Amino acid sequence: MRKPRVGRMVLATCVGSFIIGIFYFQSNLKPGAEAGSGHAGWQGKSGRSPLQTLYDGDQLDLSAAQATHQGRRELLERACQAYTRKRRVLIPEDLKHLMVDDRHGLLYCYVPKVACTNWKRVLMVLTGDGRYADPLQIPANEAHVAGNLRTLSEYSTAEINHRLRTYLKFVFVREPFERLVSAYRNKFTRSYNTAFHKRYGTKIVRRHRANPRPEALERGDDVSFEEFVYYLVDPHTQREEPFNEHWERVHSLCHPCLIHYDVVGKYETLEQDSRYVLHLAGVEDQVRFPTSGKSTRTTGDMAAQFFHNISPFYQKKLYSLYRMDFLLFNYSTPAYLRFR
Ligand SMILES: *[C@@H]1O[C@H](CO)[C@@H](O)[C@H](O)[C@H]1NC(C)=O
DSSP, X not given: OOOOOHHHHHHHHHHHHHTOOBOOOOOOSOGGGTTTTTSSOOXXXXXXXXXXXXXXXXXXXXXXXXXXXXXXXXXHHHHHHHHOOOOOOBOGGGGTTEEEXXXXXEEXXXXXXXXXXXXXXXXXXXXXXXXXXXXXXXXHXXXXXXXXXXXXXXXXXXXXXXXXXXXXXXXXXXXXXXXXXXXXXXXXXXXXXXXXXXXXIHHHHHHXXXXXXXXXXXXXXXXXXXXXXXXXXXXXXXXXXXXXXXTSOHHHHHOTTTSOOSEEEEGGGHHHHHHHHHHHTTOTTTOOOOOOOOSOOOOHHHHHHHHHTSOHHHHHHHHHHHHXXXXXTXXXXXXXXXXX
């Protein structure tokens, strides 16, 4: 296994935060043209890089998927122009969520609660030198061990720029409030998640519950969705520290207006979109994206129920907080919200 270059990463991050900007410019003119140059041949079956496969335009069989993804890219671009102000340069700190597959030329920005365990497993299979045959062989906790996959922030500025220009960059997103309810249910309503109860639950109970019982203050294991919402919209929360990645916005985790993602996959169409990425990488014969048999998915109906108890005032505040994720990824304002 390749060791993470910790020393270098720390250096790059510290120095980078202050002086190194990453000068990466998207050329809208056939980014695939450059891809693979100077590379001894990509590991996918066509020998082309995924980026070349995407933009070479001879994929007639994929025209429907191609049109969908082109539509999403254009919408994202327009939304970025309409709703974000100044562009800034990237710093290595911005790239901590981008996982690198140097063998196939892939960059994946992982978003918790959007099938990221399975995508990390797939990337471990792809970069694993045949160590794993099947993604599901990899235990979930193993998939999240830092250092199993390299992140783009670990590379030098020149290496980062090269990868941003020539690799296929993809991200998977999800309806923001369904993702949020999923994070709440997973982290605050399951008795085994004691680390989250201690770290966040106790704080939420202390700050956002009137007259809490001593056990609740001590354990933090009975946070209601309402209290979680108060915590999120309290300006004090983000002044103190960044949101935990499970409820941080995709906009802040993956910087979709600074990094031009080639594929924006959606949780709502996870199977098709995953198949499309694996096809572009030329590895659909090597690895299959695990289809989760999970019945515990958070649906729109479920999100509506959770929001029922939230007053229009707080619904509105919460919507403002997640607004960019709604706009950038073409999710409409949920019909169950009552402030409209
Ligand atoms: C945006 O969402 C609407 C409504 O769901 C859909 O009809 C449209 O095709 C989407 N646009 C893109 C570019 O994905």
